[in-house]
Amino acid sequence: MKQILQQLIQDAFYTNFDKKISANIDMPKEAEFDYSSNIALQTAKELGKSPKDIAAILEKDLKDTHDAIESIEISGPGFLMFTMKKSFLFSLVHNNAKTWGHTKNEDKKIMVEYSCLNAMKPFHIGHLRNMFLGESIARILETQGYNVFRANYYGDIGMNIAKCIWGLRNINNNTIPATPRLRGDSMGKCYALGGTAYKEQENAKKEIQQISKELYLGDNEDTQKIFQQGREWSFEYFETIYKKLGMTFDQHFYESQSWKPGMEIIKKHIGSLFTESNGAIVFEGEKFKEKLHTRVFINSEGNPTYETKDMGLCSQQNEAFAFDQNIHVVGNEQAGYFPVIFEAQYQVFPQLRDKQYHLSYGMVKLKDGKMSSRTGDVLYGDWLIDEAESKVSEILSSRDIADKENVIDKVAVGALKFGMLHIQPKNDIIFSLEKSTQFEGDTGPYVQYAYARISSILEKITPETFDDAVLIQNLEEADWNLIRHIQYFPLILQRCADEKTPHYLTHYLLKLVSNFSSWYSANSVKHADSPELQAGRIKIIKLLQITIKNGLHSLGIEVIEKM
């Protein structure tokens, strides 16, 4: 509907003012209208007319241009306010379940690179935010008709691995932990041990650098053995996390496989794009673009840095999926890093120019401040999942539900996802265990609960069949208010995709569900005044149910029929 109104306004504007413009259609704050446009205010200065006059001219021209429009009014300083016909609003209930809210766009190919856990390193709560955000963005882009490719990129070679190997060699415990998770935890601890030693002990630092060198050369049998074993354990452990969080990837990429092609590319361009400085090979970003800086691609030991691995990666990724855009979901501490390496990549591969995108997000912080993965002062991701699960389990203990374990799992993971996606990516999350495990107010469980309530109603009532015209006649004002709010769902998804943030969706769903809860306490479906009213309400809450389901799906959250 938004596109239709946009087109109508643009046409009317062209007819009257001989100018092509792009019109904005918004959701008005006043509930009595369905859509609004500020086009008259936008163009008033340019046209040298008062906004009200422009609005009046457009209003006259737009009248009766479309069946779905009931009336157009001019509000305030010159907003065009549209009210839609009830028949149009009600026709929404015939939407196809799976694609309701979706928009058909051109078949653009978008790669989303996220998760990017590092082998032999701890899995902390910041990774959770990364995975939730990446998966949600991928799903939101899919609703817009884009061809989405999910990529995962593992840090599985280099200093981080060396630190863990050092830790494994220096820890006083040779027993192998029994489960993938315990092995993951154990390696995380060893990494922290190595990280601390690297900073505090000069000889440990040298040993770790030596291990890193051996990893690239592949010339030390014992190092290779620990490396291969640790790598295997890590991936085995990560799989359990992905399964728990409900995500799969189209392809995994590895630093251990991208550094060699990266090195070849860099070496080919030494002297032109890359230069030697203090024994290292660097890219002098400031020479290519304003505000960039110099970064090391090959260190003085002759080993590749992350920069070089990323160079190899971009070529591998483009080969795997010739993307129009590649969204790298990475924390904002690397906001300075990406512009430099993107420029280096564009210099080498001009066809990639402007296709790389860093989707930056803030830290998940404790109240005490930043948590560092180097000192071991971390909150583990699966610890947080455990906490959420035990909290949910406690609340559900008095309820008699089938397949309780599964419900607890879905509610707990959903609560974490919703909680983190509720905050716009660029802002930090001040993490509080107390808040995140609460089940009142702005939370995922609140939305899931509304879904379950609707399911419960639908399960108990089989409505009689009537023509739409009859149903429309019998619905009450409160019912229309519900459906009015539902109609904005496609706009919200579109905006989330345009701005690459799911937080509009969480806010929308909360508002939608809160409207439903009010409506629910004041209006009964079961005890509706007439069979006609009941049948109409059933149609509306079915649409509402689909909206919640599709909305939560775009956040990576599953719905629950009974909870």
Place this chain on the structure above:
RNA sequence: GCCCGCAUAGCUCAAUGGUAGAGCAGUGCCCUUCUAAGGCAAAGGUUACAGGUUCGAUCCCUGUUGUGGGUACCA
């Protein structure tokens, strides 16, 4: 030093240049009811500060303060 974020109610967060809104917490109500994990009501604001642009600024620009991150061989 330089670069990039952020600053909105007690707390956690929203607001595409168009009347600053939610949820927690605190206050007062509502369960023989389709799931009370719910609902209703009241209360809570000099949008860090100072300028500028605009008919109109939380939003755009400049400066100040506070705060977080980055700033060559980590990722």
